Amino acid sequence: MVELLPEGEKVVSNEQERAYFKRYKEDVRERGKPFFPYAMFHDTVMSLVVVCVIVALTCVWYFTSGEEAGDAGILGPRYADEADPGTTSFVPRPDWYFYFLFYLLRIFKWPDSVILGTVGIPTIALILLLVLPFIDRRRERRILRRPVAVVAALLVIASMGILTYKGATAKESLAGENVELVDEWAQVQGLSEEGIEGATLFAQIGCLNCHTYLGAGTPNLGAPDLSEIGASGQTAEEFSAYVANPAEFGNNVMPSYESQGEEVLRLLGIFLEESKGEGGG
Ligand code: HEC
Numbered sequence: 012m013v014e015l016l017p018e019g020e021k022v023v024s025n026e027q028e029r030a031y032f033k034r035y036k037e038d039v040r041e042r043g044k045p046f047f048p049y050a051m052f053h054d055t056v057m058s059l060v061v062v063c064v065i066v067a068l069t070c071v072w073y074f075t076s077g078e079e080a081g082d083a084g085i086l087g088p089r090y091a092d093e094a095d096p097g098t099t100s101f102v103p104r105p106d107w108y109f110y111f112l113f114y115l116l117r118i119f120k121w122p123d124s125v126i127l128g129t130v131g132i133p134t135i136a137l138i139l140l141l142v143l144p145f146i147d148r149r150r151e152r153r154i155l156r157r158p159v160a161v162v163a164a165l166l167v168i169a170s171m172g173i174l175t176y177k178g179a180t181a182k183e184s185l186a187g188e189n190v191e192l193v194d195e196w197a198q199v200q201g202l203s204e205e206g207i208e209g210a211t212l213f214a215q216i217g218c219l220n221c222h223t224y225l226g227a228g229t230p231n232l233g234a235p236d237l238s239e240i241g242a243s244g245q246t247a248e249e250f251s252a253y254v255a256n257p258a259e260f261g262n263n264v265m266p267s268y269e270s271q272g273e274e275v276l277r278l279l280g281i282f283l284e285e286s287k288g289e290g291g292g
Contacts, residue, residue, distance in 0.1 A: 068086065071084070071085055071086055072084060072085070072086035072087065072089075073089070076088055076089040077089065080092050080093075105178075107175070107179065108175075109178075110174065110175040110176075110177075110178030110179050111171045111174035111175045111178060112129075112133065112174075113178045113181075114174045114175075114177045114178035114181060115128045115129070115132065115174060116128055116129060117178075117181060136167075147160065189214035189215070189219050189227055189228070190211055190214045190215060192214065192225070192227050193207060193210045193211050193214055195225070196210050196224070196225055196286075197210065199225060200241075200285055200286055200287065200288075201285070202282065202285050203281070203285060205278055205281045205282075206281050206282045206285040207282075208278045208282075209278035209279045209280070209281050209282025209283070209285075210282045212271075212275055212278055212279055212282075213279060213282055213283075214227075216268070216271065216275075218237075221234035221264075221265065222234045222235065222236065222237045223236045223237070223238070224236070224237050224238050224286075225238045232264050233264065234264070234265065237283065237286060238286060238288050239286065239287060239288030240283050240286050241283060241284045241285055241286040241287040241288075242287045242288055245283075245284070246280075246284060247277070247280035247281045247283070247284040248280060249280075250279065250280040250283040250284060251276040251277055251279065251280035254268045254276055254279050254280070254283075255267065255268060255269040255276050256269060
Protein backbone atom coordinates (compact mmCIF):
# COMPACT_ATOMS: atom_id res chain seq x y z
CA MET A 12 0.00 0.00 0.00
CA VAL A 13 1.23 3.44 -0.89
CA GLU A 14 1.92 5.76 1.95
CA LEU A 15 -0.77 8.36 2.24
CA LEU A 16 -0.05 11.97 1.68
CA PRO A 17 1.58 13.71 4.63
CA GLU A 18 -0.28 16.87 5.65
CA GLY A 19 0.82 19.92 3.75
CA GLU A 20 2.91 17.97 1.25
CA LYS A 21 3.20 19.90 -1.94
CA VAL A 22 4.13 17.39 -4.59
CA VAL A 23 1.39 14.87 -5.28
CA SER A 24 2.26 11.78 -7.27
CA ASN A 25 -0.40 10.01 -9.24
CA GLU A 26 -0.04 7.00 -7.04
CA GLN A 27 -0.64 9.02 -3.90
CA GLU A 28 -3.55 10.70 -5.55
CA ARG A 29 -5.18 7.36 -6.34
CA ALA A 30 -4.52 5.99 -2.88
CA TYR A 31 -6.06 9.05 -1.35
CA PHE A 32 -9.12 8.79 -3.57
CA LYS A 33 -9.54 5.12 -2.71
CA ARG A 34 -9.41 5.82 0.98
CA TYR A 35 -11.90 8.62 0.54
CA LYS A 36 -14.30 6.25 -1.19
CA GLU A 37 -13.91 3.70 1.60
CA ASP A 38 -14.56 6.38 4.17
CA VAL A 39 -17.72 7.36 2.39
CA ARG A 40 -18.91 3.76 2.24
CA GLU A 41 -18.28 3.21 5.94
CA ARG A 42 -19.31 6.46 7.50
CA GLY A 43 -20.96 8.56 4.80
CA LYS A 44 -24.62 9.32 4.37
CA PRO A 45 -26.21 9.46 0.91
CA PHE A 46 -27.21 12.83 -0.48
CA PHE A 47 -30.79 11.64 -0.78
CA PRO A 48 -32.55 11.94 1.59
CA TYR A 49 -30.15 13.33 4.21
CA ALA A 50 -28.65 16.39 2.53
CA MET A 51 -31.86 17.00 0.62
CA PHE A 52 -33.73 17.12 3.92
CA HIS A 53 -31.29 19.65 5.38
CA ASP A 54 -31.52 21.83 2.29
CA THR A 55 -35.31 21.70 2.31
CA VAL A 56 -35.55 22.69 5.95
CA MET A 57 -33.09 25.53 5.47
CA SER A 58 -34.91 26.80 2.35
CA LEU A 59 -38.18 26.78 4.30
CA VAL A 60 -36.59 28.80 7.09
CA VAL A 61 -35.32 31.38 4.57
CA VAL A 62 -38.73 31.67 2.88
CA CYS A 63 -40.47 32.03 6.26
CA VAL A 64 -38.07 34.84 7.26
CA ILE A 65 -38.79 36.67 3.98
CA VAL A 66 -42.56 36.27 4.44
CA ALA A 67 -42.31 37.46 8.04
CA LEU A 68 -40.28 40.53 7.05
CA THR A 69 -42.80 41.29 4.28
CA CYS A 70 -45.64 41.17 6.82
CA VAL A 71 -43.76 43.46 9.22
CA TRP A 72 -43.05 45.87 6.37
CA TYR A 73 -46.64 45.86 5.10
CA PHE A 74 -48.51 46.12 8.38
CA THR A 75 -46.29 48.76 9.99
CA SER A 76 -46.33 51.12 6.98
CA GLY A 77 -49.20 53.37 5.94
CA GLU A 78 -51.08 54.06 2.73
CA GLU A 79 -49.44 57.44 2.19
CA ALA A 80 -46.17 57.90 0.31
CA GLY A 81 -43.34 58.33 2.78
CA ASP A 82 -45.43 56.90 5.66
CA ALA A 83 -42.66 54.61 6.82
CA GLY A 84 -42.98 51.72 9.22
CA ILE A 85 -40.11 49.77 10.73
CA LEU A 86 -38.84 48.60 7.33
CA GLY A 87 -39.46 51.62 5.14
CA PRO A 88 -42.43 53.16 3.31
CA ARG A 89 -44.89 51.24 1.16
CA TYR A 90 -44.74 53.86 -1.56
CA ALA A 91 -41.91 56.27 -2.23
CA ASP A 92 -42.40 59.68 -3.77
CA GLU A 93 -42.90 59.48 -7.49
CA ALA A 94 -39.72 59.66 -9.55
CA ASP A 95 -39.13 63.05 -11.16
CA PRO A 96 -37.52 62.68 -14.60
CA GLY A 97 -36.87 66.43 -14.76
CA THR A 98 -34.86 66.57 -11.55
CA THR A 99 -31.74 68.70 -11.59
CA SER A 100 -30.26 67.78 -8.24
CA PHE A 101 -30.20 63.98 -8.29
CA VAL A 102 -26.81 62.46 -7.68
CA PRO A 103 -26.80 58.88 -8.94
CA ARG A 104 -25.12 56.53 -6.50
CA PRO A 105 -24.97 52.74 -6.42
CA ASP A 106 -26.08 50.57 -3.52
CA TRP A 107 -23.47 50.35 -0.78
CA TYR A 108 -22.15 46.94 -1.81
CA PHE A 109 -21.10 48.40 -5.15
CA TYR A 110 -19.27 51.37 -3.63
CA PHE A 111 -15.90 49.69 -4.18
CA LEU A 112 -16.56 49.31 -7.92
CA PHE A 113 -18.00 52.80 -8.01
CA TYR A 114 -14.80 54.16 -6.49
CA LEU A 115 -12.62 52.12 -8.86
CA LEU A 116 -14.41 53.99 -11.64
CA ARG A 117 -13.43 57.29 -10.10
CA ILE A 118 -9.78 56.27 -9.86
CA PHE A 119 -9.62 55.25 -13.50
CA LYS A 120 -10.16 58.24 -15.73
CA TRP A 121 -11.89 58.25 -19.07
CA PRO A 122 -10.88 57.19 -21.66
CA ASP A 123 -7.44 55.59 -21.24
CA SER A 124 -7.87 53.21 -18.37
CA VAL A 125 -11.62 53.04 -17.76
CA ILE A 126 -11.93 49.63 -19.43
CA LEU A 127 -9.24 48.34 -17.10
CA GLY A 128 -11.17 49.56 -14.07
CA THR A 129 -14.67 48.48 -15.09
CA VAL A 130 -14.09 45.25 -16.99
CA GLY A 131 -10.43 44.38 -16.53
CA ILE A 132 -9.89 44.21 -12.79
CA PRO A 133 -13.21 42.55 -11.84
CA THR A 134 -12.79 39.99 -14.64
CA ILE A 135 -9.22 39.18 -13.65
CA ALA A 136 -10.33 38.74 -10.04
CA LEU A 137 -13.16 36.40 -11.09
CA ILE A 138 -10.90 34.32 -13.33
CA LEU A 139 -8.39 34.02 -10.48
CA LEU A 140 -11.15 32.73 -8.21
CA LEU A 141 -12.25 30.19 -10.82
CA VAL A 142 -8.78 28.78 -11.42
CA LEU A 143 -7.77 28.84 -7.77
CA PRO A 144 -8.75 25.21 -7.09
CA PHE A 145 -6.57 24.15 -10.02
CA ILE A 146 -3.56 26.20 -8.93
CA ASP A 147 -3.64 25.49 -5.22
CA ARG A 148 -3.96 21.72 -4.93
CA ARG A 149 -2.39 21.26 -1.55
CA ARG A 150 -4.43 19.55 1.10
CA GLU A 151 -3.26 21.86 3.81
CA ARG A 152 -6.22 23.66 5.36
CA ARG A 153 -4.73 25.16 8.52
CA ILE A 154 -4.77 28.91 8.14
CA LEU A 155 -1.33 29.45 9.65
CA ARG A 156 0.27 27.10 7.11
CA ARG A 157 -1.16 28.98 4.13
CA PRO A 158 0.55 32.38 4.37
CA VAL A 159 0.22 33.33 0.70
CA ALA A 160 -3.50 32.63 0.54
CA VAL A 161 -4.15 34.34 3.87
CA VAL A 162 -2.15 37.45 2.99
CA ALA A 163 -3.82 37.64 -0.43
CA ALA A 164 -7.27 37.30 1.10
CA LEU A 165 -6.52 39.94 3.74
CA LEU A 166 -5.22 42.32 1.08
CA VAL A 167 -8.35 41.84 -1.03
CA ILE A 168 -10.66 42.36 1.94
CA ALA A 169 -8.69 45.40 3.09
CA SER A 170 -8.65 47.03 -0.33
CA MET A 171 -12.36 46.36 -0.84
CA GLY A 172 -13.02 47.84 2.58
CA ILE A 173 -10.99 50.94 1.83
CA LEU A 174 -12.59 51.37 -1.60
CA THR A 175 -16.06 50.93 -0.07
CA TYR A 176 -15.26 53.56 2.54
CA LYS A 177 -13.87 55.94 -0.07
CA GLY A 178 -16.92 55.35 -2.26
CA ALA A 179 -19.28 55.97 0.64
CA THR A 180 -17.62 59.25 1.55
CA ALA A 181 -16.78 60.40 -2.00
CA LYS A 182 -17.84 63.96 -2.64
CA GLU A 183 -20.07 64.48 -5.65
CA SER A 184 -19.95 67.73 -7.51
CA LEU A 185 -23.44 68.76 -6.48
CA ALA A 186 -25.43 71.06 -8.73
CA GLY A 187 -25.60 73.58 -5.87
CA GLU A 188 -21.83 73.80 -5.63
CA ASN A 189 -21.49 74.28 -9.37
CA VAL A 190 -23.99 77.14 -9.36
CA GLU A 191 -21.71 79.02 -6.96
CA LEU A 192 -19.13 79.14 -9.76
CA VAL A 193 -21.41 81.06 -12.13
CA ASP A 194 -20.27 84.48 -10.82
CA GLU A 195 -16.67 83.58 -11.59
CA TRP A 196 -17.62 82.30 -15.05
CA ALA A 197 -19.52 85.53 -15.74
CA GLN A 198 -16.42 87.56 -14.96
CA VAL A 199 -13.99 85.42 -16.92
CA GLN A 200 -16.22 85.14 -19.98
CA GLY A 201 -17.92 88.53 -19.71
CA LEU A 202 -21.35 86.92 -19.84
CA SER A 203 -24.51 88.92 -20.54
CA GLU A 204 -27.61 88.75 -18.31
CA GLU A 205 -29.08 85.94 -20.39
CA GLY A 206 -25.70 84.27 -20.59
CA ILE A 207 -25.62 84.16 -16.79
CA GLU A 208 -29.08 82.60 -16.71
CA GLY A 209 -27.90 80.02 -19.21
CA ALA A 210 -24.77 79.39 -17.13
CA THR A 211 -26.90 78.76 -14.05
CA LEU A 212 -29.01 76.23 -15.96
CA PHE A 213 -25.85 74.66 -17.36
CA ALA A 214 -24.54 74.19 -13.81
CA GLN A 215 -27.87 72.80 -12.60
CA ILE A 216 -28.99 70.29 -15.18
CA GLY A 217 -26.01 67.98 -15.16
CA CYS A 218 -23.92 69.10 -18.14
CA LEU A 219 -20.91 69.08 -15.78
CA ASN A 220 -21.33 65.35 -15.17
CA CYS A 221 -19.69 64.84 -18.56
CA HIS A 222 -18.24 68.18 -19.62
CA THR A 223 -15.68 70.36 -17.92
CA TYR A 224 -15.98 74.12 -17.83
CA LEU A 225 -13.18 76.41 -16.63
CA GLY A 226 -11.83 73.65 -14.42
CA ALA A 227 -15.21 72.59 -12.96
CA GLY A 228 -17.00 69.31 -13.66
CA THR A 229 -15.69 65.83 -14.32
CA PRO A 230 -14.66 64.71 -17.80
CA ASN A 231 -16.65 61.60 -18.74
CA LEU A 232 -17.49 59.54 -21.80
CA GLY A 233 -15.20 61.60 -23.99
CA ALA A 234 -17.16 64.84 -23.64
CA PRO A 235 -15.04 67.88 -24.56
CA ASP A 236 -14.22 70.89 -22.39
CA LEU A 237 -16.72 73.64 -23.17
CA SER A 238 -14.84 76.67 -21.78
CA GLU A 239 -14.01 77.87 -25.27
CA ILE A 240 -16.80 76.28 -27.26
CA GLY A 241 -18.13 79.71 -28.30
CA ALA A 242 -14.90 80.35 -30.17
CA SER A 243 -15.85 77.61 -32.64
CA GLY A 244 -18.04 80.15 -34.43
CA GLN A 245 -21.38 78.38 -33.95
CA THR A 246 -24.37 80.59 -33.17
CA ALA A 247 -26.60 80.39 -30.10
CA GLU A 248 -29.36 78.86 -32.26
CA GLU A 249 -27.02 76.17 -33.51
CA PHE A 250 -25.98 75.32 -29.96
CA SER A 251 -29.63 75.15 -28.85
CA ALA A 252 -30.44 72.76 -31.70
CA TYR A 253 -27.44 70.63 -30.80
CA VAL A 254 -28.30 70.39 -27.11
CA ALA A 255 -31.96 69.67 -27.92
CA ASN A 256 -31.08 66.66 -30.06
CA PRO A 257 -27.39 65.67 -29.98
CA ALA A 258 -28.19 62.40 -31.78
CA GLU A 259 -29.12 64.35 -34.92
CA PHE A 260 -25.56 65.65 -34.98
CA GLY A 261 -24.05 62.20 -34.63
CA ASN A 262 -23.63 62.38 -30.86
CA ASN A 263 -25.26 59.29 -29.40
CA VAL A 264 -23.63 59.65 -25.99
CA MET A 265 -25.12 62.91 -24.80
CA PRO A 266 -28.79 62.81 -23.77
CA SER A 267 -31.43 64.91 -25.52
CA TYR A 268 -32.44 68.02 -23.58
CA GLU A 269 -35.47 68.83 -25.72
CA SER A 270 -37.80 68.17 -22.77
CA GLN A 271 -36.27 71.15 -20.92
CA GLY A 272 -38.28 73.44 -23.15
CA GLU A 273 -37.41 76.17 -25.63
CA GLU A 274 -36.54 78.86 -23.12
CA VAL A 275 -33.95 76.72 -21.33
CA LEU A 276 -32.44 75.67 -24.65
CA ARG A 277 -32.31 79.28 -25.85
CA LEU A 278 -30.49 80.45 -22.70
CA LEU A 279 -28.08 77.51 -22.86
CA GLY A 280 -27.34 78.41 -26.47
CA ILE A 281 -26.55 82.02 -25.55
CA PHE A 282 -24.32 80.88 -22.70
CA LEU A 283 -22.41 78.50 -24.96
CA GLU A 284 -21.99 81.13 -27.67
CA GLU A 285 -20.61 83.60 -25.12
CA SER A 286 -18.18 81.03 -23.73
CA LYS A 287 -15.08 82.01 -25.64
CA GLY A 288 -12.50 81.12 -23.02
CA GLU A 289 -10.30 83.19 -20.80
CA GLY A 290 -9.66 86.59 -22.34
CA GLY A 291 -11.73 85.74 -25.40
CA GLY A 292 -15.07 87.04 -24.14
C1 HEC B 1 -23.76 61.88 -20.74
C2 HEC B 1 -22.70 62.81 -20.99
C3 HEC B 1 -23.06 64.19 -21.47
C4 HEC B 1 -23.88 65.11 -20.88
C5 HEC B 1 -24.68 64.95 -19.59
C6 HEC B 1 -23.84 66.28 -21.69
N1 HEC B 1 -23.02 66.08 -22.77
FE1 HEC B 1 -22.59 67.44 -24.18
N2 HEC B 1 -21.42 66.05 -25.15
C7 HEC B 1 -21.14 64.79 -24.67
C8 HEC B 1 -20.21 64.16 -25.57
C9 HEC B 1 -19.64 62.76 -25.41
C10 HEC B 1 -19.93 65.09 -26.60
C11 HEC B 1 -18.97 64.91 -27.77
C12 HEC B 1 -19.62 64.15 -28.90
C13 HEC B 1 -18.75 64.12 -30.10
O1 HEC B 1 -17.63 64.64 -30.06
O2 HEC B 1 -19.24 63.59 -31.09
C14 HEC B 1 -20.71 66.27 -26.32
C15 HEC B 1 -20.72 67.41 -27.09
C16 HEC B 1 -21.33 68.58 -26.73
C17 HEC B 1 -21.27 69.79 -27.51
C18 HEC B 1 -20.57 69.96 -28.85
C19 HEC B 1 -19.13 70.24 -28.59
C20 HEC B 1 -18.41 70.50 -29.90
O3 HEC B 1 -17.21 70.24 -29.90
O4 HEC B 1 -19.04 70.94 -30.86
C21 HEC B 1 -21.98 70.74 -26.84
C22 HEC B 1 -22.19 72.18 -27.25
C23 HEC B 1 -22.48 70.12 -25.64
N3 HEC B 1 -22.07 68.81 -25.61
C24 HEC B 1 -23.24 70.78 -24.69
C25 HEC B 1 -23.82 70.14 -23.60
C26 HEC B 1 -24.72 70.78 -22.68
C27 HEC B 1 -25.14 72.25 -22.76
C28 HEC B 1 -25.11 69.86 -21.78
C29 HEC B 1 -26.10 70.02 -20.64
C30 HEC B 1 -27.37 70.54 -20.99
C31 HEC B 1 -24.42 68.62 -22.12
N4 HEC B 1 -23.66 68.83 -23.22
C32 HEC B 1 -24.55 67.45 -21.40
C33 HEC B 1 -21.64 64.23 -23.54
C34 HEC B 1 -22.52 64.81 -22.65
